[in-house]
């Protein structure tokens with residue numbers, strides 16, 4: 467049975483509503499003042515409440531303000547005299563569900579109450595859904611709703627609390643370190659240290675001592691015995707980032723640690739035993755490096771017990787809006803600013819962009835927007851130039867009826883060039899680049915080849931040759947005699 471509270475100082479109104487709604491199958495409680503109503507609302511559960519706009523002491527507006535502060539989810543219906551309708555609208559701005567004017571038509575009251583009940587049910591479902599979503603899609607700071615991220619959540623759930631070594635791969639900024647932390651903090655080692663080490667950031671000689679520690683006097687400058695990261699990570703997890711950069715001699719030593727969980731400190735002879743979970747990451751194709759002899763094959767297989775690949779952001783567009791929203795909230799809160807709105811057309815730009823720097827690039831962009839924006843809304847023109855280049859390329863590709871996309875993120879940096887972490891095939895990139903510019907020139911010249919050739923600084927014959935070689939055909943509508 468739904469419960470209704472009537473807050474009104476007028477006894478006749480209280481009686482009327484109590485009788486009518488009790489007869490209609492509701493359970494009704496009454497309060498004769500604002501403060502009494504608030505007290506009942508905060509201590510008992512009601513499905514909907516009526517509140518009179520004008521009451522001595524504390525009026526309806528004040529009640530709404532107070533209940534809003536304690537964020538009571540119960541919908542409010544304001545009772546008002548006809549002359550006070552303006553104030554009633556103000557009440558709706560404060561979150562009231564609706565208002566009714568005296569004298570009442572009781573059937574209309576019932577309709578309003580039922581409508582309020584339906585909406586609040588939907589709202590509650592929504593809140594619940596969001597909670598579930600958060601549980602499912604916000605895996606300890608990992609955000610994403612794409613099918614690819616779902617698979618990653620499932621995998622993390624399965625492997626987190628095991629001892630298996632995980633090789634996390636993915637382009638720069640895709641979240642390899644966040645994933646490593648998520649694995650650690652979802653394992654039974656979570657109370658013990660998570661020790662990251664970037665293998666590319668430390669010179670080889672120092673890296674060995676960094677990893678395994680050294681004994682006093684092991685080398686010039688080794689004044690004291692020092693324990694390394696493996697010992698620091700004892701009973702916890704070590705995260706070896708950029709493992710592809712590990713020097714061959716250290717690859718051998720690491721292989722032994724993985725197999726035996728033991729090593730010697732630099733300059734020492736005593737064998738140190740550790741209990742460490744090993745996670746590694748790389749943005750290189752380590753398998754290929756292993757096949758080519760650039761990385762020890764046996765070590766690769768030891769590391770790659772569980773491969774976890776993070777797809778680039780451009781391949782999981784569903785996540786872009788969610789991550790944008792997340793970073794917007796984080797930075798606005800941090801910089802104490804009101805939320806900045808991103809309208810549809812700006813979101814389109816974000817969605818069609820290639821994101822060579824992946825999630826990190828998105829995070830940096832939003833931080834920059836939050837610092838610079840003072841209008842409260844981000845228009846496409848407020849985005850850095852590279853976003854417009856991307857859009858322009860796409861628009862032209864569409865106009866030309868070809869699906870040319872620069873595979874390289876040509877528009878990825880302010881200098882206009884971006885070398886992807888995994889390298890590229892220069893010939894095919896240049897080929898695509900050339901094709902794209904030719905298509906743009908044809909588009910701008912309305913398909914007139916002579917003009918297009920001029921725009922490109924070529925003579926017409928050279929352009930024709932290029933068109934033929936690249937298999938570019940003009941759409942019939944573009945075939946204006948040239």
Ligand SMILES: Nc1ncnc2c1ncn2[C@@H]1O[C@H](COP(=O)(O)OP(=O)(O)OP(=O)(O)O)[C@@H](O)[C@H]1O
Pocket residue numbers: 607608609610636637638639640641642643644645749825826829
């Ligand atoms: N799914 C995600 N949800 C929330 N934040 C993310 C996600 N993925 C990445 N980030 C954020 O993006 C930034 C880059 O992530 P991270 O450092 O883990 O990337 P990476 O793959 O290790 O990059 P690199 O190869 O350059 O070291 C971090 O600030 C991280 O918090």
Ligand SMILES: [Mg+2]
Pocket residue numbers: 642643707
């Ligand atoms: Mg990293």
